[in-house]
Amino acid sequence: MKFKRNKTLDETVVSPSSSTPTNTSSSSTSSSKKRPSSVNSDFDVSNYAIVFEEMMDSKETRDLFYEYLQLNRSVESLMFMNQVEEYRAEYNKKFENVICGENVDKKQVHTKIVEIYSKARGILDQFVFQGGQFELNLAFANKDKIRELWETKVCESFEKLDKERLEVEKLSKIISMLETDTLFGLAMFSVNLDLRFDQFPRFSRSEMLMKFLESKGERFTRAIATDISKGFQLDIRFKPHHLQDSTIDDKFIYFGFTLAEDTPDWELTYSDKKNTCELYQSKTSYVFDTETLKGLRLSKVVTRVPYPIEEVWACFWNIDLHKVIDPMGGAETFKLMDYISPVSEAEGKPNYSNQQVSCCTKFPIPFMKKRDLPITMTAIRDPELNMIMVAGHTCSLIETREDCIPAQLMFYYMFYKVSDNETRFIHTVYTDLKLPLNPSLMLKVIMLKRAKDYKKGFEQQITRLRKEKSTKDGLMDTSQFVDAMKYNLAIEENTKLYPNRSWYNEWLQLREKRLSLNMSDAKSN
Incomplete structure (x- = not known):
């Protein structure tokens, strides 16, 4: 097995399987063909993967993204x-x-406050407050927080300013309230996520971007992109024994965010007409243990469900609904064998709740045996993202069934609150199901069906249940639901152990350090 050391974090990185070479071309059909550059005959734009942060920092590419x-x-x-x-x-x-201070020109400061106050009001009226010309799809709770800050603090303080008797303390207070991140930080965080997860993956594969980079040439492209001409290796921070471990740790949770993000290895293989349901497959086969595994393929389902996160999440944790929505996911055979409450690191492992589950997945393929997948998993809620994550992988705690073939996988289910009436659902799977014949094609067929099942299933079940019995708010009634797998207990106990912890922010800090180093190395070369 090949290993590579990460330059910033002392972690093991698993290399792609030598039997399946990395395809480094762009994922879209139109832009995946190699083109000779009009600027430099040796420059091939498909050898580069654009970086979201660098793209946003460059005025030219940001303007192109706008277009x-x-x-x-x-x-x-x-x-x-x-x-x-x-x-x-x-x-x-x-x-x-x-x-x-006392010697400052207070009237001049007041004039500046009036000008910046007016500009802030214009932005909020256009994009945040209800009825705005370009009203953003933000959660009501976030809009309420921004409105409360504006109306009860900023406006109130502004209206109390007496131009004839300006006080230094009051001027300082309102200047602080009008600070950019204080006023717009919450909304900026939300729209940044939407751009990163929804529009950017399509833009990075677009013909428009490819032609633009060709015209700008290699020097410009290297400043905003990473060179993948020698292959792209996903940063997989695990060793072979992790597929046998009974616990979930921080590194495993961080990896969920890595998989959710767009990378050059993701190939968009399906998208519905409205871009609300997409399937990505890895171009590369990754290997943990060459003695037992042929290669693990990555799959990612991204779908937007036009219902609140509470309802979408309930359809998942209610096992009876889950198995209807995703009949190929194995939920029909899920059985909770044991639940272990989390303990603090000082007390020893595990430091997250542990749901040990027996699962046997079957496929709609004649004469194909079921796959045995003994699973350990946990569930967390990230308060910064307003997101729920279920993270799990196979383990060796449960005996293999005699009528099944043992298989290995890692998986993540992520539920993001886009707005009060919309949820982003991301399901990533890293698996070798030991499929016969053409495993890549078979996995693609299986995951395509699952992607469509999730999109259709969530919407159908929520619509049906709302009609049958709803709350006074018009939502489906979940009062009689049974959480047989103890997902919500896991969230509750993990939250109690780690109150107000944001795993996403921790991952982002590690990622930014690594990205900064990689971009510095690229520019120095």
């Missing part, structure tokens, strides 16, 4: 971000060197 979003009628988020960045620059220019 792409306009064509796809989803430009509001980037319009908002652009206006907030303009606001940030103006705010910093006005107040960066302002020290509100």
